[in-house]
Amino acid sequence: MSTFPSRSVAVRLGRALLTAALLTSVSAGAAMAQSYDKDATIRIGSLYEPQNLDNTAGAGQGINEAFNGNVYEALFQLTDAGSVEPVLAADYTISEDGLTYTITLRDGVSFHSGEPLTAADVKYSIERVTAETSKSSRKKSLSTITGIETPDDKTVVITLSSRSISLPYNLSYVWIVNDAATDITGTEDGTGPYTLEEWRRGSALALTRFDGYWGDAPTNGQVLFQYFTDATALNNALLTNAVDIITSVQSPDSLAQFADNPAFKVTEGASTTKELLAYNDRVAPFDNVKVRKALARAVDKAKLLNSIWGDYGTLIGSFVPPTDPWYVDLTGVDAYDVESAKALLAEAGYPDGFEFTLDTPDYDPHPIVAQFLQGEYAKIGVKMNINIITANEWYTKIYQAHDFQATLQEHVNHRDIVFYGNPDFYWGYNNPDVVKLIADSEAAASVDEQTAKLKEANEIIAEDAASNWLYLYPQIVVSAANVTGYPVNGLNAQFFAYDIEKAN
């Protein structure tokens, strides 16, 4: 008797809780279904307007941002998390010797013009990138391809002259274009979830949802990329609700106005843009490892990063950013230590220091970084002169003619440690072990083997202090608070728009 009431209370309570739980889940579901406008126009503000619409015709990084994954798809995709996933390739097999890739295409894919995707389109698209006239920066990485066969409409067979473990990754840069499209510098014919509606040069580029898309429909109706030449104007546009998102904030000073305001969200992702002091490793005194190590130890990089980006950005101990599969934390190698820097300099035969010139590109943040370095090096008796140059001069004087002692540069690419395996590269780092490891890594039979070899190479490069890696830029996206679902890392400058939701 005494247990009855309490039991019935317990039962009732249980029911009530269950009902409450059901109600919440139902209402949450309803709220989820209607919380965003599925036909919304997402206005994306960017500083990187493409020069034209063809990524093999020198269109610049802006075209990756607007078109990769949105208008054009590739056999594989480099996801925002850094992995490589099949997209238009449904399946693929690699022969025993690693020289033949047989790729089966996804069914039911059609181009925006209405034509179905066939193996011939894939062959055409790869050859567009490897063609003589192609200006694609990825051309060289596909040079091992010796032949492309199309036994039937759904199968592509790629043969290689040597093993290339990065082939799927490299193919993620190859847009699949309809082979009937000849000139795509001002128009497009891809398979992506959006079609190009209009491009007004110097102003904006509009994409509209493609109704014939094979995959999940985008969670918005239209994407409008609005281009700015000035970061302040771009920030103003977000402040005044003229755009919803800024893809990549480059001016640290402007972040405070967004970070302190609940109407905006500031997201920091993993960037691949590295700020580095590249020595010309061919010339004295930089051909001496001890000198390079001393210069690495003399710089308080945490202080440098903080003075430029505040609490944003990441310290790196080598050229490899955390999103590369072969990342190892090497910040402990040649960590900040002024006394040991002086000792190393003395050991290297420069007890009284030396003098050199740093060719500094004239745009942010390089001039500020140069001044900081000048102060740090003065503390170990090294006199650094700053020579300001334009981007174009940098290209001819340093990149082409190798006529420099040291320079500052930002390197934006993902997986670009391979540059250290090329002794002819502008910085002239030449360690035969590294050259071999990097060459072998590409010929590896498995991704694990590739990763192991590149990790080893990375450690040697760091121990050699091949360059002075100062910091990793932050990748900062700022949006209005009612917008979600955008990519935060922006790898390879991509900005997938199809999952962006805008609340009502």
Added chain:
Amino acid sequence: MVLFALLRLLPGDPANALLGVGATPEQIAAARAQLGSDQPLGTQFINYLNSLARFDLGTSFVSHAPVLDEIGNRMAVTLPLTLLGFVLALVIAIPLGVIAAVKSQTWYGWLISVVSQLGIAIPVFWLGILLVTVFAINLRLLPSGGFPLRGWQNPLEAITGLLLPVLTVALVIGASLLRYVRAATLDVIDSDYIRTARALGSGFTEALIKHGIRNGSVPIISVLGIELASTFLGAVVVERVFTLPGMGSMLLLAIQQRDYPNLQGVLIVSTLLVLLIGFAADMLQRLIDPRLRDRVQAPT
């Protein structure tokens, strides 16, 4: 010819600018062949003259679009910006300039002079940023910049987009025009013919309108011609502040990218326009002042 030669003297290679870091020497050579920038300068120049004679300004090295189309698109922004800005400047400058001259002894005549002096001293970009801060960011009345995707197909949006830039142009040009109008009016007031007209019984205002406007406007018009041309060229700065896709931003981009066809196109069209404005101002002066018409036939 001069344009062509000067542009080629600029350091930098269009092929480099196009390809960026990571290009191989073979790629650069291929790009040069494609652009025609590997040809001897003489050949490039003759090809260029040839197409110019056919009103063909060529295609951009970078965007591969016809230069003339691009200029047409950009003019749809720059021309309204310049003309509206200029007209508004006149609307501000003429009445205020006359008042400042006629009432130069009063406090408000003096105030107008001081404010106009200030207007001349303020740089265009600073005024632009100031207007954006006040009208776009603080008051949220007007957009901070940009131009609608479909341009004038959406006239209301296009006009609102141009309001602040037009105001910026008008204030800066208006301030310097006002000084000229004031000086010209002062000259007129002190002139013999006004004194004579008044002696013959006309009121001051009547004398000013009947005899003053025509006389005073001759020097003003030559200044207007110069000011209109410089408004057009000064649009570079205003377009940058307000992110407008006009001729100015096209010029800057073409310089950065060593896009010679676009650069030449912009410079040629701008030169033509400036010449045309100068010519129109000359004609207008002759229309107003018969002495200038006669001067052509006058024996030397």
